[in-house]
Amino acid sequence: MDKFFTSVQLDEELCKGCINCIKRCPTQAIRVRNGKACITKKFCIDCGECIRICPHHAKKATYDPLSVMNDYEYTVALPAPSLYGQFNNLDDVNIVLTALKRMGFDDVYEVSGAAELVSEMSRKYVEKHKEKWPIVSTACPSIIRLIRVRFPNLLDHLLPIQAPVDLAAAVARQQAMEKTGLSTDKIGIIFISPCPAKVSAVKTPLGIDKSNVDAVLAIKDVYPVLLGFMKEAVDHIEDLSISGKIGVGWGNCGGEASGLLTDNYLAADGIENVIRVLEDLEDEKFSNLTFIELNACSAGCVGGVLTVENPYVAKVKIKRMIKYMPVAMNHLPKKEELQKAYLSINPFWTSRVEYEPVFKLGDNLKEGIEKMSLVEDYIKKFPGLDCGACGAPTCQALAEDIVRGVAKEKDCIYILKQKIHKISDEFSELE
Amino acid sequence: MKMDFMGVHHIMTDRITLNYEVSAEDFTRAGEASSDVKKKLKQMGVEPSTITKVAIAMYEGEINMVIHAQGGQINVVISPDEVLMKLADRGPGINDIEKAMEAGFSTAPDNIRALGFGAGMGLPNMKKYSDEMQIETEIGKGTTVTMKVFLS
Ligand SMILES: Nc1ncnc2c1ncn2[C@@H]1O[C@H](COP(=O)(O)OP(=O)(O)O)[C@@H](O)[C@H]1O
Ligand code: SF4
Ligand SMILES: [Mg+2]
Numbered sequence: 001m002d003k004f005f006t007s008v009q010l011d012e013e014l015c016k017g018c019i020n021c022i023k024r025c026p027t028q029a030i031r032v033r034n035g036k037a038c039i040t041k042k043f044c045i046d047c048g049e050c051i052r053i054c055p056h057h058a059k060k061a062t063y064d065p066l067s068v069m070n071d072y073e074y075t076v077a078l079p080a081p082s083l084y085g086q087f088n089n090l091d092d093v094n095i096v097l098t099a100l101k102r103m104g105f106d107d108v109y110e111v112s113g114a115a116e117l118v119s120e121m122s123r124k125y126v127e128k129h130k131e132k133w134p135i136v137s138t139a140c141p142s143i144i145r146l147i148r149v150r151f152p153n154l155l156d157h158l159l160p161i162q163a164p165v166d167l168a169a170a171v172a173r174q175q176a177m178e179k180t181g182l183s184t185d186k187i188g189i190i191f192i193s194p195c196p197a198k199v200s201a202v203k204t205p206l207g208i209d210k211s212n213v214d215a216v217l218a219i220k221d222v223y224p225v226l227l228g229f230m231k232e233a234v235d236h237i238e239d240l241s242i243s244g245k246i247g248v249g250w251g252n253c254g255g256e257a258s259g260l261l262t263d264n265y266l267a268a269d270g271i272e273n274v275i276r277v278l279e280d281l282e283d284e285k286f287s288n289l290t291f292i293e294l295n296a297c298s299a300g301c302v303g304g305v306l307t308v309e310n311p312y313v314a315k316v317k318i319k320r321m322i323k324y325m326p327v328a329m330n331h332l333p334k335k336e337e338l339q340k341a342y343l344s345i346n347p348f349w350t351s352r353v354e355y356e357p358v359f360k361l362g363d364n365l366k367e368g369i370e371k372m373s374l375v376e377d378y379i380k381k382f383p384g385l386d387c388g389a390c391g392a393p394t395c396q397a398l399a400e401d402i403v404r405g406v407a408k409e410k411d412c413i414y415i416l417k418q419k420i421h422k423i424s425d426e427f428s429e430l431e
Numbered sequence: 432m433k434m435d436f437m438g439v440h441h442i443m444t445d446r447i448t449l450n451y452e453v454s455a456e457d458f459t460r461a462g463e464a465s466s467d468v469k470k471k472l473k474q475m476g477v478e479p480s481t482i483t484k485v486a487i488a489m490y491e492g493e494i495n496m497v498i499h500a501q502g503g504q505i506n507v508v509i510s511p512d513e514v515l516m517k518l519a520d521r522g523p524g525i526n527d528i529e530k531a532m533e534a535g536f537s538t539a540p541d542n543i544r545a546l547g548f549g550a551g552m553g554l555p556n557m558k559k560y561s562d563e564m565q566i567e568t569e570i571g572k573g574t575t576v577t578m579k580v581f582l583s
Binding site: 150152153279282283284355357359360361362363364365366367368369370371372373376400 | 449477511
């Protein structure tokens with residue numbers, strides 16, 4: 001699989017070729033060419049900002065249809081904690097979990113349950129690895145992708161523990177196989193996701209070789225169906241939940257960090273804020289921080305682009321819901337089985353995430369300097385309006401595109417105008 | 432040597448010069464120049480840990496121009512061998528360079544400290560992260576800090 005796979009894609013028919021997405025993309029991965037937006041995959045980090053901004057709904061995430069449930073003999077639903085923030089007055093997550101079973105899943109396994117195990121392991125890891133402080137969270141796939149293309153110096157700070165969803169998937173598969181005796185391909189581990197980034201993380205994982213998730217559904221697709229089943233479920237609630245405050249809290253920005261039970265952390269949300277934090281971290285401007293939690297989406301995963309509720313409203317709902325939950329359920333008897341399962345699974349990353357210098361202009365330093373000075377020459381010729389008419393987000397980006405050989409000088413309408421004037425002047429002289 | 436590159440008459444060069452005006456008017460803009468240099472060094476393919484050295488040394492120098500002098504100019508020359516940074520201000524000058532270089536020494540006023548600056552680690556860090564550093568200063572006239580970070 002392509003290591004720059006992205007879930008975010010363009011619907012050519014709907015795209016009007018406007019400049020909204022090129023302006024909004026935090027890694028400048030989008031250009032308008034021949035009247036249509038195109039995404040340079042190796043620059044894209046799947047944050048979903050273009051999906052949020054596109055007024056024509058031409059940007060979409062690829063994920064699986066609900067019917068994927070029929071492809072397996074036995075299915076386990078893995079609800080993300082952010083799912084719980086979508087409902088009004090939900091005071092018992094078991095209603096959601098029971099409804100998932102009524103909807104057709106054979107079993108459910110809360111991602112927040114695995115999140116509590118990740119919190120426990122992270123606590124130990126952070127304690128043991130002072131040399132890596134501050135340690136940077138890796139649960140948001142967009143953040144890992146951003147760091148691997150833009151912040152090579154920070155790769156060593158990454159928390160090398162599997163994201164809760166991957167750990168949950170591994171445990172869920174193992175349990176399902178034991179319970180049913182079915183072979184692995186007959187079992188479908190299906191994640192209910194807040195975002196396209198998680199789709200890419202399943203298709204092309206970083207840090208681990210293969211994810212145990214078989215299919216990914218969008219919260220916004222599951223939500224309307226689930227509502228109906230929740231009404232039924234209220235009278236037959238099954239006790240399926242395996243998580244408390246810490247696990248469910250992961251759906252909100254700050255949830256993962258507070259699970260570490262330390263005050264020396266920073267939690268940032270929203271991709272632009274995150275980039276500013278990473279810039280400062282790279283310049284060693286933080287001291288005495290042990291942990292940094294970063295979420296590409298505003299308010300955290302509740303702000304994922306595949307959710308339905310306003311992120312800040314969802315955040316409050318989760319906060320209210322967890323108020324009277326036990327801190328964690330890691331040590332309750334019903335999780336014993338789970339603890340055992342997790343002992344047989346390696347929760348750590350098995351490979352390092354490597355720097356991908358996709359923004360590099362040349363193959364070596366000499367060429368890089370040469371090309372950069374060419375970029376500077378072009379910038380001097382452009383009007384500096386960052387108008388976007390050329391299809392690039394800024395004059396600087398157009399200059400870089402020209403030097404990379406993917407755009408032309410006359411893509412700048414001011415240059416084109418000058419050229420046309422010159423030709424028409426010459427023409428009139430002939431007359 | 433001259434070459435024609437898709438319409439730009441470009442003089443082949445093995446170095447690039449970047450100039451920045453550092454304004455002391457708007458404190459929130461301090462650090463913009465070093466952040467731009469950092470971005471460009473990444474695009475040029477400079478080794479990541481070397482970029483950190485340049486970014487930190489230059490950031491501290493830039494901040495000093497803003498909080499201790501009234502801004503000034505930064506001139507950066509990047510060649511395959513080194514990054515040369517010249518930070519020139521027309522501020523009050525430094526009275527006792529040896530003292531100023533001491534870790535923890537600072538004359539920053541309280542309002543600046545309240546923003547988290549003035550820990551007295553700027554000059555020591557510039558010394559630590561650059562490979563060569565030179566300070567020329569004259570009281571009442573200004574200060575020029577020249578730093579080099581080697582690239583190979
Ligand atoms: N460009 C400058 N112009 C005038 N004085 C300076 C300049 N740079 C540094 N200094 C003096 O040197 C001292 C130490 O600088 P530095 O180590 O950067 O610590 P800090 O900036 O935290 O005070 C400053 O407090 C100031 O008195
Ligand atoms: S913050 Fe959460 S929802 Fe948003 S991209 Fe990251 S993992 Fe997905
Ligand atoms: Mg200083």
